[in-house]
Structure formats: C-alpha cells, structure tokens
Amino acid sequence: MNEQRIWIRTVKDHIFTLFVALLALLSVVPLILILYHIVGNGIAYINWSFLVSLPNPVGVEGGGISNAIVGTVILVVLACVLSVPVGIAAGIYLSENRYKRLSYWVSVAVDILQSIPSIVLGIIAYLWVVRPAGTFSAFSGGVALALMMLPIIVRATDETLKLIPESLKEAALALGVPYWRTILRVILPAGLSGILTGILLGISRIAGETAPLLFTAFGSPFMVLDPTRPMNALPLLIFNYATSPYQHWHSLAWAASLVLVAMVLIFNLTAKVISTRWKVRF
Amino acid sequence: MKQEKAFRVILGGAVGVVVVIVVAIFLTLLWGSLPSLQRFGLGFVTSTTWNPVTGEFGGFPFLVGTLLTSFLSLGLSLPFSLAIAILLGEFFREGWFAETMRSAIELLAGIPSVIYGFWGLFFLVPAIRYVELSLGVSPYGVGVLTASIILAIMIIPYSASIAIEVIALVPRDLKEAALSLGATRYEVVRTVVIPYARSGIVGGILLALGRALGETMAVTMVIGNKNALPDSIFSPANTMASVIANEFTEATDEIYLSSLIEIGLLLFLVTAIVNAIGKYIVHVTGVERKE
C-alpha cells in the first residue's frame, strides 16, 4: 500500500511543479507578445523626422510626434515641480515624527491618495483648474499628475530616511549643528539615492498615464510650450491614433508606443542603477 | 533660532497640505455630485437608465460592469499570480532565472495602460471575435470578457509581488518540520506555506482588486462602451471608469456632468475602502508574523 501511495504523491509533486512553472511562464507570454508587436510594428516608422515633426492633419501621410514628446516632458516637469518639494518635506516630517498622532493621520491620507484611480484625479484637476480657468491646459494636467506622484514621493522619502541610523543625526547634533541643517545637509544627502529612485519611479509611472490628461491637458495638434494652453502628450496621442479609423495613424501609434515603452524602461533601469550603485552604506 | 522654527513650520505645512488635499478631493467630488444626488438620490445606484437626451441617469450598469470585469479578471489572474509567487517565493528565490522573472514581472507592471489597450484592441479583440464566431455568439470582439482578460494580465504583477513577499516569509523551520515528516514539496506548499501565507495573499488580492477597479484606459479601449447592462460576458458594456473617460468631455449640461462626477465619487469610495482593507490585512499579517 505504502509503495503505491508514495508513488502517487511523487507524481502529484512533479505535476504540481510543472504546473506552477508553466503558469508562471505563461504569464510572461503577453509581455513578450506586446513587446514583439510594438517593436515589430513600430520600428519601421522610427526615424529622426518622426521624432521631430509635428503630426500631420487628418488624412495626410507621414507626420511625427514631436509635440507629444515635448508635451510629455513639460507635463512631467510640471508634476515634479508641484509634487517633489512638498512630497519630500512631508516625507521628512513623517520619518522624524514617527510617534505623533498627526503622523498617523497623514499616513492614512497618503494611503487614500495613493489608492485614488487616476481618472478621478483627472476629474479633480478639471474641477479645480480647468473649470475656473475656462480652458484646458497643460498646467491642469500637471496638477493631476502631481496628485498621482505626491504619495509616491512621500512614501519613498519616509521609507528611505527611516533606514538611516539615528547615530548619524546624533553625530551632527553633538557637533552643535542645528536641527534643520542636520536634516538638510547630513540626513537628506545620505538618503539621496532612495529619494531619487522614488522620483524616477514616479516619473516612469506618470509619463505613461492617459486618463488624467483626457480632460485636463486634453491634447493638441500643435507644438505648445505654454502651460496655460492645451497640450499633447505621448499617451494621449497613442490613444487618439489607436482608436481612430485611419490605418497610417495606427502605424504611427505603434511607433509612438515604442518610444513610450523605451522611455519607461529607461527610467526604471536608471532607478535600479541608482538604488544599487549610489546606495550609501552605514 | 528663526531658521529652526521656519524649518519646522515648513515641514508641518507640507503634511498639512497633504491632508488638506485629500479632504478637499473628497469634498470636491461630493460638491460636484450634489445636483445629481439631489435629483436622483439613492436610486442612482440601482437605476439602469443612462439617457443624456432626457437627462435621466443611473449608475447601475457601470457598477455591474466594474464589478463584473474586476472580479472576473481577479479570478483569471489568480492562478497565474499564485504560480509566480510560489515559483519565486519558494522554488527559485535567487539566481538568474529568478532575477529574469522578477524583471519580467516589473516590466509587466510598468507598461502603460493605453498600450495594453492598444495591443488588446488589435490582437485580443480579433482573437475573441474568432472564438465568438466559433461559439455562435455575436462576434463583437469587444466586451466584458476581453476587458477582463486584459485587466487580468495587468494586475498579475500586483497580487504576485505581495504574495511573493508573504510566501518567502514563511519560517523555514515550519517547512523543514513538514519535510522531515516525509512530505513532498507540493504537500509542504499545500499544507504549510499557503495556509500560513493565506491572509497576506488575500491582502495582495484585495490590493490588486483595488487596482482593477480603477483601471481606465485599457478597459475603455476593449469593452465596447455600451451604456447598458451586459447580457453575457461576450456583450459590450461599460465600467465606472470607462464611462467617465468616454463621456466627460461631452457632458454639456450640469446634470450630465454631475452624474459622471457622482460615478467618480462612487469609484473613489469603493477603491479607497478596498485598498484600506487590503493594506490593513497585509500590515496585520506582516506585524503578526514578526512576533
């Protein structure tokens, strides 16, 4: 009896291992497919002209994505300017005042903010900026993206600074350095790699977001540098072209997708490199 | 010292800003929904009419659409997330294979939603259309099923990453005790690892659910955008997020816009609650285990 039972159990074990490996590998298949299609369909259209010319009017062949690239850059910069200083300051507060009541509620607020779907943040930016201003604008898009990025920065700063040993702060204080200088010139530099990583990951996240821009930055066929006007962005362009009926716009959308994915990849990789190479050891 | 005080004020101000922002978001949504709340009251949640022409709005189709796609995608993704979690948390914790898999999972999570939608539109939709034809169902191609599949692919990394952590935390001596009694690896996983990590996995599932509920772009592009209750998983439909994405810029009158904002408010509440429960579970299991 025992022999047979053991044999059955062993077989079950092997099947299980195989099953697990298979499922896990299968999950990666869509990734491979997506990358394959993006590169396959898009690479032909990537050339210098594509990157620096404006989109052509409907029906005209060719055209580029220059305004979308510039728009994405401007939006990301806007979002960073709005969210990074506040985020880092809030993160410093949380890591320095761990046991205060206020910190608990701030933490709750940050968690809630992080869970809000990006489309809802688009509604908020619409009601806060677009409505009163009477026009779509890159600035409102920046606000929506900043709202997305804020919790990411706060958490990254808080977690990074929490890891810095107390003795570092004490060493500076014991030299007679005032508290604020200690934080700014000793603690923050020590946590720089972690904070920078958080910023890069945040950027990589918001650069690909479309929903919050649908009714804030809205998109535009022109090259726009003025943040008070509607502006195009890569994800918006991809969305518009992909859902359009025009064949050649579909091709451009693949190429634009390739550019976007490459951008996201670069940010992620840079974040990884920074977090391992620049990490300060204690 | 003056600078000292100024510094502390700035820090306190920053966290104040964060709290104020979150409260303001909630209040804004509430205020924006007021016209619709006053007009339709609680019936909004159960009404299936969505008629911009007559000004009659009800959110039930979208609620159903959201819940249907989210839970379906959760169910579809679960075996895969668990498999990845067991593979990376138990079988291959280190080494080049584990590193490659981890990077692949991170990449999956990093691909923008609109690109998933794009790909889904051009490759998944025709495939589903083919399946529907073979089944004798109306070959829309788009619909609840398609959206759920895309969603499932997108949320795999989220539930997987938390599950990996939790499974890796299962104490070695527990597993070795089981092995020393003659259990096979499969039995150890089934009888020791999964039960121990169970709450953490549930927490991860809830967090993935929270993500799925709010997902907009990929869903919008493949769900068919029909403002009615779906008859089957092959029917086109709409979710709360996708109806907002589609119609917000077209909402010309106040009641129309307000109804969409109210849907946004519902979405906010549902995702906040699901995420809070998920985070709580993950936190509690993490803390418990450390003791």
Added chain:
Amino acid sequence: MESPVLEIKSLFAYYGNTQVLKGINLDIPRNQVTAIMGPSGCGKTTMIRCINRMHELGEGARVEGEILLNRDSIYRLHPMVLRRRVGMVFQRPNPFPTMSIFDNVIAGYKLNGVRLSREEKQEIVERSLKDAALWDEVKDHLHRKGTFLSGGQQQRLCIARALAMNPEVILLDEPSSALDPKATVRIEELIVELKKTVSIVMVTHNISQAARISDYTAFLYLGELVEFGATEKMFTVPRDSRTEEYLTGKFG
C-alpha cells in the same frame, strides 16, 4: 588643585515618569581623564548626554539642576553654542558616510556655514588628525570617503572631528567597546595624550580600562553618585561597599 572644568549640581534627569538620575553632585577636574562607571542602566550615558544637552532631545526627557562649564551655566547657553564647546564621541564610530575624510574632520564648521580659507581648513584638518593619531594613515587619502577605514580608524576620525572644534571637554561614550583589542589600545594611548589639551569624561563599563587610563573615577549606581575620587585610591581602597562589590565583579 585647579578649578573644575565642569560643575554638576543637583542634577536630576527623567524620561517621562522614570527618574534616571537622582541628584548628582560632581566636579569634573580639568585636564584629567575622568571615568564614569557603573552597571547597566545606572544612568552614566544619561549623565554625559545631559552635559551636552543631548538628553533633552529624547521623548519625554526632562532635566532639573545645574551644570556649569567653566563657570558658565549650560542652560543659559544656546545648545548649539554649548555643543561646540563640548565634543562627543559615540560608542559606534559614525563618520558621515557621504563626506570625505577631509570634510568629516571639518564637518563641525562646514555644517554650521562657517567660512574658512583653504589654508585654515588644511591647518585644522592636519592638526586634528595628528592629535587623533590618524594623520599618517590617511594623509594621502584625505579626499576619499571614510568608509574604507577600519573601525578603530573610523573612531579616531570621529575623535579628530570633535577635536577640530577646539572643545573644552570631550565626552566619550564607551569609545572602544565596538573595537578590537589592538584598536582599543591605540584609542587608550590617544586619550591619555589628549588630556593635556582637553578635559576628558569617559563612560566605560570596562573596569580594567578605567584602571589603566583614568585619573579620577565616578561610580554611579541606580542613578546616584555613590563614590568619586582618584582612580588609584578608589580602586585599592573603595569607601563604599557597593563600589567594592562592583569592582570585584559581584554585579555588573
């Protein structure tokens, strides 16, 4: 006898409701090494952290009493000013990891925004590192970060950093407890040299270390000052029975 460099009068220290120091009266002699000893939890670290007002930084920490530094009340001085006159070296070496050795030594000036000319900086760094017996080992590596140094070297770097401020007193909190015996010997030799220019207060739980290098010893037990006197005398003929029990290892 010269005037004491520190006069501690009726010092009480609290953490919330717990009384950690119970009325300490102690005069620290000038240009001598004074060891503060006692079993764990007797309040010795708390006492020296009161001297540079670091104790107050803790949650619920409170102090009563008076401490005079060269006749100045430390509670009338701004804490930052005080901490430039009193240096501190911690149990585990903690050089600033993002700064070079050079910058670590003058960190006290740099972080306070004090402008020094290049010659001044060079002079301070060289003098401090020589006084800390570290100059020869690092003079060719001044612009590298200090993380490649051994534990003992890092600790001497921290001593140099404290010395660079020209303090009147240096507080050492078990300075060699995290170091190997060889590094410990070098630190001890250094301390004996340093007392010529600066007064030293050293917390230690190592009785033989105190016997080796301290001139005076204060014995604390459960927050009270049990005995204080010249080390040689106290270790051979202790006046209090508790001192004797501690020295003979009955508790610790």
